[in-house]
Amino acid sequence: MSDAALSARYDFAVSLAQQAGAVAMRHFRRSDGLRIIEKGPQDLVTAADHAIDALIRNAIQSRFPDDGILTEESGGDISAQVWVVDPIDGTGNFARGIAGFAISIAFSLNGDTRIGVVFDPVVEELFVARRGHGAFCNGERMRVSTTATMGRAAVEAGYSRRTSSSDYLALMARLLDAGCECVQFGSAARGLAQVAAGRIDGYVEAHLFAWDVLAGLLLVEEAGGYADPFPLEGNGQKGLPVRACTRGLARQLQEAMNGASDRLDKMS
Missing domain, CATH: 3.40.190.80 (D-Maltodextrin-Binding Protein; domain 2)
Structure with missing residues (x-):
């Protein structure tokens, strides 16, 4: 895949994460309640998870129809070029009105993650990385700490x-x-x-x-x-x-x- 094709997917992923975050915030702490389904003990899914899943899946299929898609809520399969998505990671927090969740979007090429975007819409922090290009939060380069003990x-x-x-x-x-x-x-x-x-x-x-x-x-x-x-x-x-x-x-x-x-x- 060319650098231009990866750059297009990177820009797309950033925009898509922000769109998904806007949907999440429309549902977060709704006064009229939020439809919640229990998949298992302490394993929840909400109407917002499904809405964001559909938004992301439809957007990818429209823009990059040859790419595979794997999401938590609707599954999928691995292919040579595949999007791997969690519509809301931290649904338990989200469903309880706790500000501790994020949208996670990755793009993998031949088994190697090339693009990663994590968006925390509550505090509007956009964490982004592209393989070989560094990692950034709201445009500022990130570095792990120096802690060694x-x-x-x-x-x-x-x-x-x-x-x-x-x-x-x-x-x-x-x-x-x-x-x-x-x-x-x-x-x-x-x-x-x-x-x-x-x-x-x-x-x-x-x-x-x-x-x-x-x-x-x-x-x-x-x-x-x-x-x-x-x-x-x-x-x-x-x-x-x-x-x-x-x-x-x-x-x-x-x-x-x-x-x-x-x-x-x-x-x-």
Whole structure:
């Protein structure tokens, strides 16, 4: 694919994320209520998720009819050039009127994420990255923090019910014992954007899907951080562990995720 074709898709993704954000805000904290469906325990979908999914899918099919599409709400399949989308990442927060959600749009070419856009419409922060071109928030270049020790790190440890509570609590214990400050904001896409912006130092979670993380992982990489590979295979709906952080924390966070019994180094 030519550089011009990628540039066109980048500009399109930025505009589309902002349009999706406007739809989200029309539904957010509506006085007449919001239609909410339970897909499972603590797994919600709203009318806004479906409206944004339709907006994004229709726009891509109209502008780039040969591109594949994979979204959380309507599925799809992996192809050589494919859009991977979460209409609202952090639906649990969104449905409760909590300002902690984002629109996530990624474009992958031959299994390599080339474009990543995460938009937080509440605070109007637009996080964007293109492979090899850096990562930016509202036009300002982002860099991950310089934190290299667990005793100085703030790490988001994401959780879903696809992970056992005992495994999650054990991970939290290892992080806390190693000296981390742990947070949990409820949106992987938004959390990864915070890592890229240098506001927190790492994000870990035992099981996430491509639509949750592809855009955010590219943000972290292009901001100079470390991110585990997240290969797109089959229909793209296989979940994997995720670790994204400063390069100085990569080994230590891997040990925590692996359940290493030895106490992690805590350098002053």
